[in-house]
Amino acid sequence: MTQPAFILVRPQMGENIGAAARAMWNFGLDQMRLVAPRDGWPNPRAGALASGAGRLLDSAGLYETLPEAIRDCTYVFATTARARGLTKPILSPERAMEQARAIQAEGGRVGILFGPERAGLENEDIVLANATISVPVNPEFPSLNLAQSVLLTAYEWRRASVEIAPEVMELARTEFASGLEIEKLGDHFEARLEAAGFFFPATKAEGMKTNLRNLWGRLPLTRADVQTFHGMLRQMVRWAGK
Known part of the structure; x- marks a missing residue:
């Protein structure tokens, strides 16, 4: 496993699962796991939103419980938008994906937990994680939907995994003057x-x-x-x- 597993815990709507798959595939990630999706699995509504990322849905792992989904993981991050009162490291998405890349490079296996749309992960889920990922969102409106959270984390993974020039100049059939x-x-x-x-x-x-x-x-x-x-x-x- 050369990339982290994105684990959707009790996702509620097939559309959001499909949008999450599309967000993952935008950044080259295809390890999706589903824990007890509310409307069962497979879900035809997921395919409609996945667009060209349907292959992720076809190969997604299905689990009844979260402990089963993370059994092979050596390090687990839990995404959360609010304080939980638990003693755990809280990392930015950028820092978390830097760590994930280092763990994977050493042969470890990383899992990243995303909670259900209505209220996110429960504390019972988060206690199974080694660290949490928190996004510096507007404190008056901290809600991120499932696909947004997946997209943001997937982007940071991609950024930590490949060399991305912060700025380039596109030269349309020309070159700089001497x-x-x-x-x-x-x-x-x-x-x-x-x-x-x-x-x-x-x-x-x-x-x-x-x-x-x-x-x-x-x-x-x-x-x-x-x-x-x-x-x-x-x-x-x-x-x-x-």
Whole structure:
């Protein structure tokens, strides 16, 4: 088992089970377990919400009790939105999934418990867990539905498991302009602005040119951008000539 098992404890609506499966599969997770689903199993309503994640429902483990569902787990997290008065570590989803990844990497097996839609896990469920996961939600409205909780946790697992660049630039059939290309663009602008009498008075001309060069240096220009600027300047000259 190279990923944690997402264990839905006494889920009430098939639609929510299906939405949870879809959320799991969005982030590459397929180990779903169901503990005593209220409306029985299988449930056709789950498939309607699972969309392309129906395979998770087909392979989901079905258990009558929670102890049976976590019997092979070496570490269990319980998700909860409220204080329980129990002495347990309380982790953010990010920290919990970092730990889960480390445990799995060492050969352990992690289970993550999600409670029924109406009121979440009971204390009798949470005492079986090693730690709890708590989301810093709005204290005036702490309710997260089942699929939301699964999605948030699955996202943090994915984030802890793969290298995700915090920011990328998508270049549409182009590449960043070279220093020489930006230098030539600056020359072109200066020549056109000089001809238009922009650099006035003469005592301020050098400072104005420096500011323009600094502007070009700050911009992440692509080759397509540079070509566009050159084209604009040429067209303005043609229009002025007419």
